[in-house]
Amino acid sequence: MWIVIPYLLFKATVLLVRSLPVLWRNRTSVTLAVLAVWLWHRNGWEILALFAGVAGATVGVWWWRWRPWCERFVVLPVLSWWQRLFVYQLHWREAMTVCRLAERFDSKLNVPKLLRVRCTYATDEVLLRMPRGQNPDDYHAAAANLAYSFGARICRVYSGRREQPPARTNRLLRLVDRFRYRDRPRLVWLVFVRRDPLRRTVPAFDIPDATDLEALPLGVREDLVRYVLRLLATHVLIVGATRAGKGSVQWSLIRALAPAIRSGLVRLWGIDPKGGVELSLGRQLFSRYEYATVPPMVAMLEELVEVMRERQARMQGKTRVHTPTLDEPLYVLMVDEILALVALLQDVDLRTRAKAALAMLLTQGAGLGVLVIAATQDPRKEVVELRDFFPTRIALRLNEPNHVDLVLGQGSRARGALCDQLSARPSMRGIGYVVLDDRPEPERVRFAYVTDDEIRDMAVMYAAPVVVERPAAVPEQRREPRHVYKPGRHAQGPLLPDSLTNFLDSEAA
Numbered sequence: 001m002w003i004v005i006p007y008l009l010f011k012a013t014v015l016l017v018r019s020l021p022v023l024w025r026n027r028t029s030v031t032l033a034v035l036a037v038w039l040w041h042r043n044g045w046e047i048l049a050l051f052a053g054v055a056g057a058t059v060g061v062w063w064w065r066w067r068p069w070c071e072r073f074v075v076l077p078v079l080s081w082w083q084r085l086f087v088y089q090l091h092w093r094e095a096m097t098v099c100r101l102a103e104r105f106d107s108k109l110n111v112p113k114l115l116r117v118r119c120t121y122a123t124d125e126v127l128l129r130m131p132r133g134q135n136p137d138d139y140h141a142a143a144a145n146l147a148y149s150f151g152a153r154i155c156r157v158y159s160g161r162r163e164q165p166p167a168r169t170n171r172l173l174r175l176v177d178r179f180r181y182r183d184r185p186r187l188v189w190l191v192f193v194r195r196d197p198l199r200r201t202v203p204a205f206d207i208p209d210a211t212d213l214e215a216l217p218l219g220v221r222e223d224l225v226r227y228v229l230r231l232l233a234t235h236v237l238i239v240g241a242t243r244a245g246k247g248s249v250q251w252s253l254i255r256a257l258a259p260a261i262r263s264g265l266v267r268l269w270g271i272d273p274k275g276g277v278e279l280s281l282g283r284q285l286f287s288r289y290e291y292a293t294v295p296p297m298v299a300m301l302e303e304l305v306e307v308m309r310e311r312q313a314r315m316q317g318k319t320r321v322h323t324p325t326l327d328e329p330l331y332v333l334m335v336d337e338i339l340a341l342v343a344l345l346q347d348v349d350l351r352t353r354a355k356a357a358l359a360m361l362l363t364q365g366a367g368l369g370v371l372v373i374a375a376t377q378d379p380r381k382e383v384v385e386l387r388d389f390f391p392t393r394i395a396l397r398l399n400e401p402n403h404v405d406l407v408l409g410q411g412s413r414a415r416g417a418l419c420d421q422l423s424a425r426p427s428m429r430g431i432g433y434v435v436l437d438d439r440p441e442p443e444r445v446r447f448a449y450v451t452d453d454e455i456r457d458m459a460v461m462y463a464a465p466v467v468v469e470r471p472a473a474v475p476e477q478r479r480e481p482r483h484v485y486k487p488g489r490h491a492q493g494p495l496l497p498d499s500l501t502n503f504l505d506s507e508a509a
């Protein structure tokens with residue numbers, strides 16, 4: 001008997017020490033439970049009920065008077081606590097094991113460690129630490145199983161923190177943030193979407209006083225943060241099935257550019273091969289605009305190449321990066337259906353010239369302040385060949401799963417860009433995926449919808465100043481050599497990547 005008591009004491013101590021981390025992680029629940037039991041034991045259930053009633057009434061008044069604060073400090077923390085305890089912690093081990101995310105080593109099962117659950121009204125963000133031997137791709141592969149295991153339809157996986165460190169002036173706080181926001185490769189963020197936060201149309205944003213070319217607000221992300229586009233030095237490709245909402249991306253972008261268009265800092269050129277259906281509503285915003293026939297469109301492309309070349313000559317030896325000024329504005333060329341110029345055009349000569357000019361703009365224009373924003377319905381071969389020259393790509397609803405990787409790049413669908421599963425319902429238009437600069441996982445965005453009336457008003461209030469642009473040369477009679485740019489064959493020609501050479505050469509076949 002005397003030997004059993006020390007043994008039991010030893011066992012109890014081990015159990016206590018082992019459960020300390022669990023108790024610490026659940027300190028709020030444990031404290032509340034201990035308090036409740038103590039109150040009940042000391043004063044009976046009536047006092048406990050009174051306390052609960054007073055607490056409930058206080059929260060009710062708080063909610064009524066200061067709802068955002070109440071949500072932030074009471075409702076969402078309580079929801080997070082509840083979800084953590086009764087949804088994630090309860091089924092964690094089982095779910096991780098059946099989703100094959102638990103690793104066995106030395107006859108011990110290493111389960112990913114659940115660190116934190118943070119809820120918004122629409123999503124649960126679960127932070128975990130991976131066991132050794134895993135990387136975030138394992139979680140991307142298991143995302144669908146994880147979602148259904150925890151009663152959601154969508155689970156997004158992020159290998160990095162989604163929010164940026166706050167901008168602080170205090171040095172001490174900055175130091176703390178540097179530690180808090182340090183790179184932690186073994187952490188993975190799972191975001192379970194309980195209800196779609198993007199199901200409501202996002203109204204057009206107010207036009208800013210001044211355009212910030214580094215952050216043009218275009219829509220709202222799934223975490224309800226504004227999606228902003230850094231336009232400087234990037235070309236943008238927008239791909240989406242018919243009626244997917246490509247127009248809302250284009251018009252949101254133009255809306256964000258409007259003050260700069262009016263001041264002349266940005267010169268917007270438009271090509272609308274679909275007969276002016278999309279862009280003509282805001283005709284006054286464009287310094288140059290072609291929609292009726294193809295030859296002037298091609299001439300316009302070539303003219304822009306000329307503008308770019310002249311600027312290149314002016315910049316030579318002075319600066320490497322173009323900064324927009326009123327004398328040297330940023331040229332933004334918007335092409336509504338790029339396929340009409342590079343693939344559907346019957347006239348081979350015109351098509352070759354259009355391709356060559358576009359290739360030139362795409363390879364050299366970004367650093368020279370000549371940008372291309374192109375939209376298309378169909379990611380077919382000719383567009384995919386150009387894809388890599390568009391650093392920013394936006395994929396709205398697409399018809400086929402394999403189109404996703406064609407537009408956003410290899411592996412994008414596996415990392416969560418489910419463009420083929422986006423709803424075609426009219427109420428769900430204008431939703432798409434974008435790849436942000438700071439992380440590999442695509443982000444779902446709903447683009448702001450600019451109504452026809454808003455476009456008309458904007459066109460009147462922010463009309464482009466009248467500038468005397470050079471008249472477009474009528475191209476019909478021009479007989480230029482088919483291939484202007486032939487790296488390797490013309491030693492003095494600019495060097496073009498292989499894919500672009502193939503793209504230009506495809507005409508010769």
Ligand SMILES: Nc1ncnc2c1ncn2[C@@H]1O[C@H](COP(=O)(O)OP(=O)(O)OP(=O)(O)O)[C@@H](O)[C@H]1O
Nearest residue numbers: 201241242243244245246247248429430447448449
């Ligand atoms: N962001 C949005 N939010 C809500 N509804 C939208 C949004 N964008 C578009 N829509 C709706 O979808 C319709 C089609 O949009 P839009 O013309 O922009 O599509 P599209 O992809 O440009 O079509 P197409 O390929 O035919 O040119 C619009 O008339 C509008 O009713």
